[in-house]
Amino acid sequence: MALAHTLFAALRAPLKGLIKAWVGTRLIEPEPGDLSLDPSLPTLYVLPHPALSDALLLDVLCQRHGLPSARGRIRLQALDLPASVALPVRQRRLWRRSRALEAPFHQALAYLADNPEADIQLVPVSVFWGRAPGKRFGFWHLLAADSWQLTGKLRRALSVLVNGKSVEVHFGAPLELRDLLDERGPAVANRKSARLLRVHFRRMRTRVLGPDLSHRRTLIEGVATSPEVRRVIGELAPAEKRSPERLQRRALRYGREIASNMTYPVLRFMDGLLRRLWNRLYDGVEVRGLERVKALAGDHTLVYVPCHRSHIDYLLLSYVLYRDGLMPPHIAAGRNLDMPLIGPLLRRGGAFFLRRSFRDKPLYAAVFNEYLHRLLERGHPLEYFIEGGRSRSGRMLTPRPGMLSMTLRSFRRSAAGSSPPRLAFVPVYVGYERIIESASYQRELRGGKKRKESPLALLRVLGKLRQPFGKVAVNVGEPLPLGAWLDDTTPGWRDDLAQAKPAWLNQAVPRLGDELARRINAAAALNPVNLVALVLLATPHHAIEASLMSRQLALLTALQRHSPGGQHVSLPQGEPDEWIDEVVSLGMVERRPHALGDIVTATAEQASLLVWYRNNVLHLFALAGLTAFAFRHAPRHDLDSLQAQLAPPWPILARELFLDPVALPQALPAMLDALCQQGLLHRHADAWQRPAALEAGEQLRLLARLMQPSLERGYLLLALLLSQPAGTLGRNALAERSQQLTERLALLTGRDAPEFFDHKLFASLIDSLEAEGWIWEQNERLWFDERLRSAAQRTGELYDPALRHRLQLVSHG
Secondary structure (H helix, E strand, O other): OHHHHHHHHHHHHHHHHHHHHHOOEEEEEOOHHHOOOOOOOOEEEEEOOOOHHHHHHHHHHHHHHOOOOOOOEEEEOOEEEEOEEEOOOOOOOOOOOOOOOOOOOHHHHHHHHHOOOOOOEEEEEEEEEOEOOOOOOOHHHHHOOEOOOOOOHHHHHHHHHHHOOOEEEEEOOOEEHHHHOOOOOHHHHHHHHHHHHHHHHHHHHHHHHOOOOOOHHHHHHHHHOOHHHHHHHHHHHHHHOOOHHHHHHHHHHHHHHHOOOOOHHHHHHHHHHHHHHHHHHOOEEEEEOHHHHHHHHOOOEEEEEEOOOOOHHHHHHHHHHHHOOOOOOEEEEEHHHOOOOHHHHHHHOOEEEEOOOOOOOHHHHHHHHHHHHHHHHOOOOEEOOOOOOOOOOOOOOOOOOHHHHHHHHHHHHHHOOOOOOOEEEEEEEEEEOOOOOHHHHHHHHOOOOOOOOOHHHHHHHHOOOOOOOOEEEEEEOOOEEHHHHHHHHOHHHHOOOOOOOOOOHHHHHHHHHHHHHHHHHOOOEOOHHHHHHHHHOOOOOOEEEHHHHHHHHHHHHHHHHHOOOOOOOEOOOOOHHHHHHHHHHOOOOEEEOOOOOOEEEOOHHHHHHHHHHHHHHHHHHHHHHHHHHHHHHOOEEEHHHHHHHHOOHHHHHHHHOOOOOOOHHHHHHHHHHHHHHOOOOEEEOOEEEOOOOHHHHHHHHHHHOOOHHHHHHHHHHHHHHHOOOOOOOOHHHHHHHHHHHHHHHHHHOOOOOHHHHOHHHHHHHHHHHHHOOOOEEEOOEEEOOHHHHHHHHHHHOOOOHHHHHHHHHHHHO
8 A cells, every 4th residue: 555655656746747738728717816715714625526637637727826735735733634635436346335435524524623713615626628418429439528427547548638638627616614514513514515515516517518418319219209299190190191100200300300419529620610710700709798607507407599690690609608618509500501511510519400380290390399398308508599580680580489489388398297497598699790691681681582501602601701800799698597487477387287288378488589589688789880880870971070970989888888778788898989990990981081080981882781780789779869859859858748758659669679678757867867967968957958069969969860760660650550540451551551651761861771661670560559559450450549649649749840741741642
């Protein structure tokens, strides 16, 4: 025994030198300087299982980052402990029975029981040598990385060689050992501490590695032979006059068409490829709010719901999660992406594919529902886009019910089991300074046909990589725990859990979609491009003095600091003049020198592109723009008159732009105070007045024009609806005619903005009027009463005579 100890001590130094020279950590979380260690207390590091490579790496990191040593010993009077210990692992032996496991804290706890003034801080440390989900990958499984299965000595040595440059180290929050000691004595506290630490390590492994992945073939066979799929086959066999065996083979084909095949080698390949791509495409990827995800990842099934602005979205989010030590999700992708070369790569990166419609395909629907349910039930993180497709207009689209409905039904089905699931939606806002698809979006908004995705189209995209694309922001919004949300909004959801499609589902799905859309919008990222777009597109001819542009940019950011449009909104770094220069360098606007001061302008093509970026963040300034619009015609308002005029359009705008449903009486006074602080309004007793200064008046007009397009659309739609007796127009006819009027207005006023008269906006506006009770549908016709006419008349007082006259001419024409 002494000889073995001597040999180990002699080998430790060269092995440590090898670890120091060879191993490179790709992630240390948190940064060692951010650990809240108490310097007055001895530090005891705890590893999840005995591993020489982990202990040596920890020793190296402690020396490198100035942390308390992990090599020495803790000596306090009668106490003598190593500075790092590992929880014991039960090992099966054929020739003897395994002994009961004893946590290594008994001596320390006994010392603390005898010395009430002393304490020791425990620091749990998780080390991952690469990150492979728990799935067999042939020879790579032998060499590759940590998984849920503990490694042997030989495999760990090979893993150190293979994955030495891809190591992750996660430090847990320090824990004071005395807090675990109670009147039951050290023995009980020792067991409690081991149990607590094992829970921590298990959650950390779940967060980083995800749950075990079944073999794809086994998973598909299990889905195809599940009771629900067999039930559908039994119903279809006599109806289609086909044998159950033939339908069973069809279900297997559907399973293979749908299922992902996540593999660790591809994850590592994609990590390296995307890291190079982002460095080539963007000046930086800024991530905010990921700590909210990490707080849930250990014990919740996560469903990421990002906004969908570009094909880059799902690649970017998976890369960010993998880079920051979280398991990449399984991603729901359209079947159109399952193309040669690209499809297999995406499938091995975690994508599973679905058809655009399940209508008239009951067997396909059953297979897909079962596959989704098994992923969620086993705790795999998922990602899908609630908007369905990419937003061509730049604004948040109305959420589609399909995936949300299937998720709710799966959650409810799991809740009927013995261990109810813990599922949380994670809203994510992805904000670009420039996107690759700008030209195609403009073509499609003008009526062009959407081009089919293909490898050739990918090659055309690669030709754009030399162009500048600025920065991209990934902002995580406020997570939504599904169980708690259902308890608050649908108290009877737990009743009759055996029912397949309960009645409350039809109301809960759109409510859930709207809530998630609001949480995505509440995490929007302001950047130089969308800020410049907000200002420049508010000018009549897309030209503005650079000095006024700078002041207006400062005003917009100041308003967000005072009254943010969302809970987790982020602002850009730097100064307004720097932002203008950045947008000029991206080719989005032009800066023309002039003897009396530079002028910022945009060509017709640039202005058309800027509309998309403005719409990304327009919702953040909805109340500010609406309030400023009220002072466009009338220079003075008291609070009551202002609320009376803004009360009808505000809830409609809030629904259209997916804003937090804040009541106007609570939100309006704070906004008036913010405008007063910026010098755009003056308060006199109980009234607010537009200032006489020309500069402040111009800034107020620019702010007011932000909401003018939305108000004009609403005016034309209501004018058309009220021009006919109630019950005359149907939903589609009203939307189509309103679109035609707005397109006419755009042509007469010289606007080149196809999204201004997008048909979807009018359909959404009609839905909002119906949800607020202003109109209702009966016999496929829209009905209203005098309340709508009175509200329209009050809102009409917001418009100055010239604007109202122009809108009346268009609507009557």
